[in-house]
Amino acid sequence: MIxxxxxxxxxxxxxxxxxxxxxxxxxxxxAFFAVFMLGMVGFGMMPTVMMILTADQPTPSAFARVIADxxxxxxxIAAAAMVTTNSGEALLELKPAELQxxxxxxxxxxxxxxxxxxxxxxxxxxxxxFFAVFMLPHLGSFLGGFLGIxxxxxxxxxxxxxxxxxxxxxxxxxxxxxxxAALTSVAVIxxxxxxxxxxxxxxxxxxxxxxxxNGGPAAWGLSLPFRPFAxxxxxxxxxxxxxxxxxxxxxxxxxTVSCYRTxxxxxxxxxxxxxxxxxxxERIRGGNVYGISTRKAERSxxxxxxxxxxxxxxxxxxxxxxxxRRTGRLVPGIIVLGIVAAITAAAVLQIFPDTIPDAxxxxxVPIALGASAYVGFLLSITSQTGFAASARLLTWYQTLxxxxxxxxxxxxxxxxxxxxxxxxxxxxxxxxxxxxxxVASLSILFAGVAFxxxxxxxxxFIAAVTGLRPMPSGTPDVxxxxxxxxxxMILGLSMTPILLLAVGSAAVAGALFGFSWTYCSIAAGLAMxxxxxxLWWFSGMRFVHxxxxxxxx
Numbered sequence: 001m002i003x004x005x006x007x008x009x010x011x012x013x014x015x016x017x018x019x020x021x022x023x024x025x026x027x028x029x030x031a032f033f034a035v036f037m038l039g040m041v042g043f044g045m046m047p048t049v050m051m052i053l054t055a056d057q058p059t060p061s062a063f064a065r066v067i068a069d070x071x072x073x074x075x076x077i078a079a080a081a082m083v084t085t086n087s088g089e090a091l092l093e094l095k096p097a098e099l100q101x102x103x104x105x106x107x108x109x110x111x112x113x114x115x116x117x118x119x120x121x122x123x124x125x126x127x128x129x130f131f132a133v134f135m136l137p138h139l140g141s142f143l144g145g146f147l148g149i150x151x152x153x154x155x156x157x158x159x160x161x162x163x164x165x166x167x168x169x170x171x172x173x174x175x176x177x178x179x180x181a182a183l184t185s186v187a188v189i190x191x192x193x194x195x196x197x198x199x200x201x202x203x204x205x206x207x208x209x210x211x212x213x214n215g216g217p218a219a220w221g222l223s224l225p226f227r228p229f230a231x232x233x234x235x236x237x238x239x240x241x242x243x244x245x246x247x248x249x250x251x252x253x254x255x256t257v258s259c260y261r262t263x264x265x266x267x268x269x270x271x272x273x274x275x276x277x278x279x280x281x282e283r284i285r286g287g288n289v290y291g292i293s294t295r296k297a298e299r300s301x302x303x304x305x306x307x308x309x310x311x312x313x314x315x316x317x318x319x320x321x322x323x324x325r326r327t328g329r330l331v332p333g334i335i336v337l338g339i340v341a342a343i344t345a346a347a348v349l350q351i352f353p354d355t356i357p358d359a360x361x362x363x364x365v366p367i368a369l370g371a372s373a374y375v376g377f378l379l380s381i382t383s384q385t386g387f388a389a390s391a392r393l394l395t396w397y398q399t400l401x402x403x404x405x406x407x408x409x410x411x412x413x414x415x416x417x418x419x420x421x422x423x424x425x426x427x428x429x430x431x432x433x434x435x436x437x438x439v440a441s442l443s444i445l446f447a448g449v450a451f452x453x454x455x456x457x458x459x460x461f462i463a464a465v466t467g468l469r470p471m472p473s474g475t476p477d478v479x480x481x482x483x484x485x486x487x488x489m490i491l492g493l494s495m496t497p498i499l500l501l502a503v504g505s506a507a508v509a510g511a512l513f514g515f516s517w518t519y520c521s522i523a524a525g526l527a528m529x530x531x532x533x534x535l536w537w538f539s540g541m542r543f544v545h546x547x548x549x550x551x552x553x
Contacts (some may be wrong), residue, residue, distance in 0.1 A: 001109055002114040009098075010119060024380030059276040062064040066207065067138060069214040071152070071230040072223035073189065079226075080182040091120065091157060109263045117161075117256075124153055130489065139406030140235045147241075148233035151248045152226065158255040165262045185222055192301070194215040200355055225251060260320070311402030315410025323385050323414035330379075332422045338425030345429040346476045360434045368430035369423060376419040376452065386456070387463040387543060404540030405533075408464070412456045419452035436517060447502075450525035458494050459537050462487065464539040502527045 031101050082088060107115075132145035139145035152179060167175060193213040213219070224414035228251075231244035349356070360367075387408075388396065397407055427445055434441050463469060468487045502524040509523030510516070 002118065003105070003111045005105055006107065006111060006115040010115070010122070014122075029508060030300065042509060051439075066210040067135075068234045069210045071212050071233065072226040073219050075152055075156060075184055075229065076223045077189070077227040078158050082156065082525075083163050083182045084179045088160035088162075089121070091160060093162075096467050110260055120157065121154070124157075125150055127489065128153065140232050140241065141237050143237065144232050144235055144241050147245055148229045150247075150250060151232070151245070152229035155226070155229070155248065155252050155255065158252060158259060158409040161259050162255055162262070163269060165259055167451045169218040169262070185218070188218045189222065192218045195212065198360060207293040217321075225384040252526070257459070289510060307407075311400070311406035314411045315397070315400075315402065315407055315414035319385055319414030320417050323418055329420065334425040335421060338428040338535050341427040342432045346432045349433060356433055358435065361433050364430040365436065365441050365444045369444065371449070372419075372423040372426035374449065375457075376422045379418055379422065386411035386419075387460040388415075388537065390471055398544055404544040405537045406540070407543065408460065408540030411460050412453065415454050415459060416456040420457060422450055423448050440517040443518045443525075447521040447525040447528075450528040453532060454498050454528040455495065457532050458491060458498070461535045462490055462494060463537040464543045498528055498531055502530075
């Protein structure tokens with residue numbers, strides 16, 4: 001299925017990637033970051049190790065049941081999102097150096113497709129192993145967790161591949177119908193889940209909410225093909241794990257065979273991907289960084305210029321306007337929807353005061369913050385603002401007569417604006433229906449805003465000191481497809497100490513002043529904000545004094 005020359009190419013690219021990593025580690029800054037990341041990994045793995053060592057006997061946790069219920073639905077939503085966003089095009093796309101090699105040789109479409117699938121698999125399997133170790137206390141076994149995570153991710157990727165390979169064969173109307181069906185199905189799951197959560201009569205808990213969200217007919221039916229992978233993750237070594245894995249492998253085999261039968265235009269798709277990349281680079285060199293149309297570019301800016309503020313103002317203005325241009329009407333639109341939802345909720349409660357149970361109204365603001373954090377996470381990793389933007393777009397920031405810390409603080413404003421706008425939109429109806437006092441609700445919102453600033457800061461910190469990006473597109477190697485996953489893993493581990501300090505500070509404040517939402521939320525928010533100046537200083541110094549080598553974006 002794959003030519004030996006392509007196997008040799010993968011080996012050479014792997015060696016080049018390891019050599020480049022070793023050269024970076026040998027530098028003082030690279031060595032410091034390597035030690036820092038090892039400490040973060042160890043810190044993040046410590047709870048898992050302690051749970052394994054202190055457990056008297058392996059008993060399934062409540063979180064294990066949540067995994068079994070939630071993973072299939074989340075996998076379906078991920079697959080639907082990849083179809084609607086045409087993510088398969090980016091996954092199938094070969095980089096220019098790879099494309100020149102494979103098109104110059106006597107390789108068939110099947111050879112090239114096999115090469116692309118193997119390069120992605122080599123990057124995904126180590127990540128799956130790490131996730132299996134990290135979640136081991138809540139899984140049936142390490143083998144089951146590794147097999148379930150790796151094979152589930154492979155199935156989602158293959159579904160995105162299949163849709164991309166079928167696009168040239170389908171009419172535009174059929175393609176629109178497929179994307180509309182995927183979006184509609186996700187909307188049905190969300191509406192059904194919201195109704196079931198509101199109708200819950202029991203006391204809220206993780207298990208109860210998970211069962212309400214994932215137990216509906218639509219969620220159960222649409223996620224049915226992905227349930228064997230959740231079974232493999234949560235089952236002990238035995239027949240149940242074996243049967244679930246065989247079913248999962250059968251699904252993967254079926255989709256893979258279909259991809260090989262419909263890969264007639266794969267070479268053309270790869271060439272089109274390179275053409276899109278070159279067109280984008282030409283557009284950027286011409287000054288149209290964000291691809292806005294001429295009509296939009298001629299409109300006056302509605303955002304007034306900020307003050308100097310030690311150099312933070314101009315950088316923040318640049319980042320916020322860039323983020324708004326990238327997202328179009330999303331930010332004002334989502335705030336308008338939040339206002340409409342708040343007015344509707346207030347009217348409904350006046351007419352039907354018992355529509356929402358007391359437990360739901362009590363935890364309305366925390367639930368809204370959790371939902372907004374998930375949506376904001378998905379949006380912020382694709383916005384490519386701050387230090388997470390392409391290295392070519394950041395070069396001129398290094399020439400500004402502004403202190404490094406001011407540059408880093410301003411860089412955070414773009415993604416932070418998106419996150420905070422989404423939080424406000426989600427929290428407006430929650431504030432209306434909440435039975436908490438205004439002070440308590442606003443203190444919870446303050447903690448959410450602090451989390452958004454910490455999340456945006458950590459995203460910029462990792463991008464500045466590692467060169468990784470949430471959506472990489474740099475020098476080709478066999479790990480290219482997994483760089484985004486590596487970034488997410490590092491981001492999650494780096495946020496762990498910040499969140500633990502916030503929880504600890506909230507506990508201390510509760511012990512000193514009483515366990516109330518107000519004191520605990522304010523303490524948690526201040527604890528998260530306390531880290532930010534040091535992170536801004538280090539990431540700014542790293543960015544200004546770093547000499548970029550090529551485009552590592």
